[in-house]
Amino acid sequence: MLLRAIIAGLxxxxxxxxxDRYPRLGALLLTLPIVSIVAFVAVWWKDQDLxxxxxxxRETLVLxxxxLPLFIPLAISQRLGLGFWxxxxLGLILASTTIGLWFAFGPKLEN
Structure with a gap:
């Protein structure tokens, strides 16, 4: 677990x-599912249960x-006259709403 936390922090x-210097490259790195890859490997190594x-x-594909609504207000913040916070x-509220609605009303996966 400590290794996963260190990797995520790095x-x-x-x-x-x-x-800070190259916003497009930073965005590219954010789109790479590095943390997801590490998590999938860690889950596999733990129990080797496919x-x-x-x-x-499946849950990740849905969530x-x-x-993604988190990014909408940030992307258009200048047009909306909003500061960063x-x-x-607003992005957190939008994303929390869409995810919350999914958990409340979406299909339930079996455990």
Missing amino acids: VVAAVSQIA ATVSKLS VPLG GAFA
Whole structure:
């Protein structure tokens, strides 16, 4: 678990440093599912249970698009006259709403 936390922290630090100088490259790095790859490998190594990896993958396929509204207010914040924290908060509200609605009303996967 400590190794996973270190890897995730390193990814965040690297992306933030790169994004300061090269926003497009920073965005590219954010789109790479580095943390997901590490998580899938860690789940596999723990129990070597493909059913668990498969369920995790299916849930991820649904939840990633539902989290994308986070970026909308940030992307158009200048047009909306919002500062960073306002746009960020609005994005969190939008993403939390879409994900929350999915958990409340979406189909339930078997455990």
